Amino acid sequence: MPEIEQAAAESTVLFEKYEVGRLLGCGAFAKVYHARNTSTGQSVAVKVVSKKKLAATGMASNVKREIAIMSRLHHPNIVKLHEVLATKTKIYFILEFAKGGELFARIAKSRFGEDLARRFFQQLISAVGYCHARGVFHRDLKPENLLLDEQANLKVSDFGLGAVKEQMEVDGMLHTLCGTPAYVAPEILAKKGYDGAKVDVWSCGVILFVLVAGYLPFNDPNLMVMYRKIYKGEYRCPRWFSTELRRFLARLLDTNPEKRITVDEILKEEWFKKGYKEVTFGDLGLEWKSEGDDVKDLNAFDIISFSTGLNLSGLFDSLKEVEEGERFLLKESPEKVVEKVVAAAASVEGIIVRRRKQCGVELEGCDGNFAALVEVYRLSAELVVVEVRRRDGNGGVFRDVWSNKLRPYLCAASSSTTSDREETGAQPVAGES
Incomplete structure (x- = not known):
């Protein structure tokens, strides 16, 4: 080639x-x-x-x-x-493909007004908060890593220096020195452990300053001088910054990570909230399998397609990689099963429930810590196959919610019993001991 x-x-x-x-x-x-x-x-x-x-x-x-x-x-x-x-x-x-190119190219031409800067910053925080809720930290946020699509919507890119919670050491902190000098947080310069979420918020603060000012808050030809400015938090806002923006930036660029504003607090800030539209579960673009408006009746080919490598034992084997979940049988109508899933999920605090046409239910943690789909298929006049799949978020949270709160209610409320499942040969797939 x-x-x-x-x-x-x-x-x-x-x-x-x-x-x-x-x-x-x-x-x-x-x-x-x-x-x-x-x-x-x-x-x-x-x-x-x-x-x-x-x-x-x-x-x-x-x-x-x-x-x-x-x-x-x-x-x-x-x-x-x-x-x-x-x-x-x-x-x-x-x-x-982000057709609009780098946000940096637009800033290089001209600084933004506060309204336009706020729009981009809102999209940035929406993405960063989503990452943090899933235990992901970018660690190299800067305008060069922010792209624009053809509608001029912001797209965070380049997770090459990204970290996950599993990388934290025994002190609960990250220790790898990384980032771009002008956007790096002061606690990283101190060469001590740092909170990945806190350093991302600092970088977001620097980005916001650049969007409205057109230049960096901390800058000097001498790298060590610039680092001293960052470490001490020495910057000056230009005269066109509003009072609300100045106050907001002071919280974003607080050199003390313990006092620095969090993403949850950012969402409540008056400057930030103007015109903000929160991204919801339905907007996330998850590629759920769609079978149309009606409940799907399974045929032999569907059952075979459930399995791995055309081995029918795969029908009740572990779902690999991203799609963690399980399949099992219930003696119930598909409509009743869906109603019971909705009722069970609605009774658990912290879960967002959405009906997915007639055959399924979308579930999401309020803080974005997991996303799952429950689909119901008609196997016979009396039996249905219930399939639950985690497609995003924390596996431990998903297993706790499904195995300990939703599934027991669903099975107890249905006519299926343990002996029923044994007779049909159905076995739990994943998330159960």
Whole structure:
């Protein structure tokens, strides 16, 4: 296969699926190209990472983490990862294409008014709060990593320095020194443990300042002088900043991480709330399987499709990777099962419930800590298959809510018993001991 770096000079079709075009940008470890899906015509961005460079710099674990992080994030203000492909020498991230380019390019032309800056900042905080609720910290937020789509909506990109809660040490803190100098939080400069959420909020504060001022709050040709300014929190707002914005920035750029404003507090700030539209579960773009308006009757082919590798035991085996959940049988009508799921979920504090047409129910934690789908299929005149799948968020929270609060109510309220399930051969799939 021709080297993808030559794609600008001659057309290259990657994996017989993506026609690669012009170079969009490049960094230390990757180059990004525009490409087109030859089947659908959809524009995508292809991020090409050299395995040789990764091996030489010991950054392979970062790429694996970036893939894992982006695979679990589904938010309208975060660049979507479609798929990951690889050859012996390269890794290819197939990403959502942001036609508007970098936010940085727009700021370089002219500073924004407060209303426009607020709109972008609201979208940024929506994405960052979503990440934090799922235990993900970006750690390199800056205008160069914020893209715009063709409707000028913000898209957070580049999770190459991202971290997850599992990386925290015994003190509950992160310790890796990372970030871009002008946007790095003072506690990172102190070379002590830091809270990933707090450093992201600091970077968001710097970004907000840049949007409205048109220049950095902390800047100096001498890097050590700039670091001293950051550490002491020495910055000056220009005269066109409103009083409300000045007060808000003072909370965002508080050098004491314990006193710095949190995302939850940001959402309550008067300056921030003007015109803010909260992103809800239905807006997250999760790709639920859709079967139309009616309850689906299962046939033999459907049952086979439930299994792994056409092995019928897979019908009741563990759901792999992202789709954690289970399937089981109940003696009940599909409509009654759905009603009972809704009633059970509505009785549990902290769960948002949405009917999904006739055959299912969407469930989401109020703080975004999990998202799941319950679907019901008619197997016979008396039996239904109930399928529950976690598609996002914390697996532990999902298992606690489903196994300890929803499933017991559903099974107790239905005519199915343990012996019924044993007779039919149905077994729990995941999330139960």
